[in-house]
Amino acid sequence: MKSIQNKSHHDVIISGAGPVGLLLACELALAKCSVLILEKAEDPHSPLKQVPFGIRGLSAPTIEALYRRGLLQELELHKRLKNPHQNAGQGSRRQVGHFAGIPFHEGDIDTSQWTHRLPSSTATSLLSEMQELETVLSRRAETLGVEIKRGMAVSDFHQVSDGITVQAADETFEGQWLVGCDGSRSVVRKAGGFEFAGTEPEFTGYTAKVDIADPSMLKPGRNATATGMYLQSQPGYLAIQDFDGGAYHSAEKPITREHVQEVLRRISNTDVIINALDIATTWTDRARQATTYRNGRILLAGDAAHIHAPLGGQGLNLGLGDAMNLGWKLAATIKSSAPEGLLDSYQTERHPIGAQVLDWSRAQVAIMRPDPYARALQAIVRDLMSTRDGATYFAGRVWGIHTHYDLGGGHALAGHSVPNFEFEDGTRIGALMHDGRGMLLDFGGNAALKSLANGFDDQIKYVSGYAKQQCSLSAALIRPDGIVAWACDNDPDGSEVEKAAARWWRAQSR
Ligand SMILES: Cc1cc2nc3c(=O)[nH]c(=O)nc-3n(C[C@H](O)[C@H](O)[C@H](O)COP(=O)(O)OP(=O)(O)OC[C@H]3O[C@@H](n4cnc5c(N)ncnc54)[C@H](O)[C@@H]3O)c2cc1C
Numbered sequence: 001m002k003s004i005q006n007k008s009h010h011d012v013i014i015s016g017a018g019p020v021g022l023l024l025a026c027e028l029a030l031a032k033c034s035v036l037i038l039e040k041a042e043d044p045h046s047p048l049k050q051v052p053f054g055i056r057g058l059s060a061p062t063i064e065a066l067y068r069r070g071l072l073q074e075l076e077l078h079k080r081l082k083n084p085h086q087n088a089g090q091g092s093r094r095q096v097g098h099f100a101g102i103p104f105h106e107g108d109i110d111t112s113q114w115t116h117r118l119p120s121s122t123a124t125s126l127l128s129e130m131q132e133l134e135t136v137l138s139r140r141a142e143t144l145g146v147e148i149k150r151g152m153a154v155s156d157f158h159q160v161s162d163g164i165t166v167q168a169a170d171e172t173f174e175g176q177w178l179v180g181c182d183g184s185r186s187v188v189r190k191a192g193g194f195e196f197a198g199t200e201p202e203f204t205g206y207t208a209k210v211d212i213a214d215p216s217m218l219k220p221g222r223n224a225t226a227t228g229m230y231l232q233s234q235p236g237y238l239a240i241q242d243f244d245g246g247a248y249h250s251a252e253k254p255i256t257r258e259h260v261q262e263v264l265r266r267i268s269n270t271d272v273i274i275n276a277l278d279i280a281t282t283w284t285d286r287a288r289q290a291t292t293y294r295n296g297r298i299l300l301a302g303d304a305a306h307i308h309a310p311l312g313g314q315g316l317n318l319g320l321g322d323a324m325n326l327g328w329k330l331a332a333t334i335k336s337s338a339p340e341g342l343l344d345s346y347q348t349e350r351h352p353i354g355a356q357v358l359d360w361s362r363a364q365v366a367i368m369r370p371d372p373y374a375r376a377l378q379a380i381v382r383d384l385m386s387t388r389d390g391a392t393y394f395a396g397r398v399w400g401i402h403t404h405y406d407l408g409g410g411h412a413l414a415g416h417s418v419p420n421f422e423f424e425d426g427t428r429i430g431a432l433m434h435d436g437r438g439m440l441l442d443f444g445g446n447a448a449l450k451s452l453a454n455g456f457d458d459q460i461k462y463v464s465g466y467a468k469q470q471c472s473l474s475a476a477l478i479r480p481d482g483i484v485a486w487a488c489d490n491d492p493d494g495s496e497v498e499k500a501a502a503r504w505w506r507a508q509s510r
Contacts, residue, residue: 008174009163009174010034011034011175011176011177012034012036012175012179013164013166013178014035014038014181015038015166015178015186015187015188016037016038016039016182016302017039017150018181018182018183018319019130019137019302019316019319019320020301020303020319020322020323021039021179022037022134023320024179025144026069026146026327027323027331028330030435030436031327031328031332033331034145035141035145035147036149036175037141038152038168039149039150040182041151042150042151044150045131048279048281049130049131049134050129050130050131053209054130055129056127056133056313056316057128057313058128058316059124059314060117060121060122060124060403061320061324061403061417062316062321065321065324067430067431068434069140069433069436070434075133077132078126078127078128081127081129092105092106092108093105093107096109096125097125097312097398099381099398101222101224101229101368102378102381103385104391104394104398108387108391109391109395110392111392114401116412116417116419116471118420120420121419121420124399151169152169153169154168154182155167157178157191159296162176163297164178164297177297177298177299179301180298180299180301181302181319183304184307186300188298189305192298194300196289196290197290197291198286198287198288198358199287199288200245200286201249202245202285202365203241203243203246203284203285203365204247204248205241205242206239206242206263206282207238207239208237208255208277208279208280208281209277210260211275211277212235213274214272215235215236217268217272218230218272220232223268226269226370227242227243227370229241229267238264240260240263242263243369246285248263248282249284250284255280255281255282257274257276260280283309283310285308286308287361288307288308288358289305289306289307289354289355290305290306292347292351293347293350294343299326299346301319306318306354306358308357311364312360312364312398314361318353318354321350321353322350325346325481326346328436328438328479328481329346337459339502353405360397367381403417404417407485409486411486413484413487414484415484418478418482419469419471421441421468423465423466423468424465424466429441429463429467433478438460438477438479438485440452440462440475440477441463441473441475442462443466443470444474444492446475449492450462450464452494452497452498459505473487473488474489474490474491475487475492476488477501485501485503486501
């Protein structure tokens with residue numbers, strides 16, 4: 001086999017131009033790293049990435065991340081898409097999300113419990129389309145100088161003392177770091193020797209577009225039956241869960257019209273006839289997570305690092321959260337400005353969040369099982385979800401409002417996404433984060449804080465002013481990913497701020 005040595009040397013090579021690989025590339029390029037993405041597919045377009053199959057629900061941390069990088073307004077599709085949960089219920093009974101198919105309603109949610117979210121915050125959930133999201137991110141990545149090579153499947157790689165060599169489609173590429181963002185069957189994860197631990201599936205899920213002889217034979221909405229679940233979102237567009245232990249998906253058998261008809265008839269207990277199968281794909285609730293996200297110069301992010309059932313739409317959001325967390329830390333490591341252990345905090349912070357999402361999906365599977373025990377649990381959860389505290393809890397989990405890192409330190413905001421403070425001139429803090437730099441926010445106009453921020457040169461920018469609502473804060477350090485690294489309600493103690501800043505950013509003078 002011929003192997004062409006590609007002499008260009010990149011700071012980071014990313015395997016996979018899915019949404020996670022693209023957002024990570026944008027974050028790295030924003031911090032002036034050179035990035036090459038190798039993508040297996042020749043063509044970025046696919047009917048499975050387009051409406052309706054490509055619809056993805058974005059949660060609060062993702063929406064905030066896109067907003068903070070000035071990308072949110074480029075997503076147009078949600079303005080035209082109708083939220084599927086809004087089909088039933090009006091006003092305060094409007095359905096705004098679900099857990100295992102059990103809806104929660106807008107009027108039951110008490111947003112005043114989310115003390116660090118302000119009226120000026122971005123939406124808590126939004127519908128998007130995979131294709132549009134990837135297009136927006138690819139455009140941004142290329143504008144920032146990222147090189148994307150399509151039709152280049154990464155097949156192998158080797159770590160050498162000061163870098164890595166990566167093989168893709170008979171070519172060899174050199175870089176300092178390799179990040180596997182190559183999805184659930186990640187070659188980087190497998191070849192990199194990462195342990196992928198977790199649980200085996202209980203069902204095969206189907207997403208299919210079919211021509212049904214008589215669509216009215218199927219009930220509208222989500223239908224739990226004695227053997228599984230089916231949902232006809234619009235005539236001919238099906239989602240089915242067949243509790244076969246994931247056997248059909250695992251066997252990687254072709255998805256034929258006859259097979260989909262057989263499964264649908266069995267689950268819906270009807271004689272429904274499928275005339276033609278247009279497109280179909282299968283998935284399962286297999287839930288696995290890499291036990292470590294880093295092996296030397298190889299890192300994992302997105303589905304490459306964790307897989308679980310798509311129930312409740314969390315996987316993309318989880319992966320984009322990985323990218324936001326990893327981007328600035330890896331960039332700082334490459335630029336030699338990272339304090340000891342900064343890159344390792346990617347694993348410390350993101351692994352527990354991934355584990356929570358896997359458990360959230362397992363909990364949904366457990367109460368969706370077609371048996372009397374699960375039905376009994378469903379009734380209890382339904383009751384809880386109709387209470388104010390219950391609905392607020394479920395919405396907080398589904399929309400990612402509760403997502404935070406345990407950063408230690410005494411302040412309630414530390415580890416949380418920074419509230420979207422609005423300054424007197426109408427500027428919002430999220431809009432000041434387009435450049436991806438950390439920020440020292442000073443509501444008290446403290447000269448000592450200003451000079452401290454200057455000591456960190458261009459790593460931390462100093463922002464001072466009065467916000468309309470300040471959540472009793474006097475000062476806060478905000479990381480490039482929008483997470484509060486340190487906060488204070490009283491007169492800030494300069495040495496404390498300096499200590500906190502040094503933990504996340506090493507001063508240039510050192
Ligand atoms: C039916 C369904 C509905 C879903 N709904 C939601 C939702 O509402 N909300 C949500 O948050 N998540 C949802 N998800 C999950 C979400 O789609 C994934 O978690 C997300 O796409 C993961 O992004 P990624 O970039 O990590 O991986 P992918 O999107 O899988 O991208 C990986 C990329 O790597 C490429 N690649 C693969 N192998 C190689 C290789 N060897 N070399 C180079 N490139 C390679 C692939 O071609 C691909 O472009 C859903 C998933 C399914 C199946």
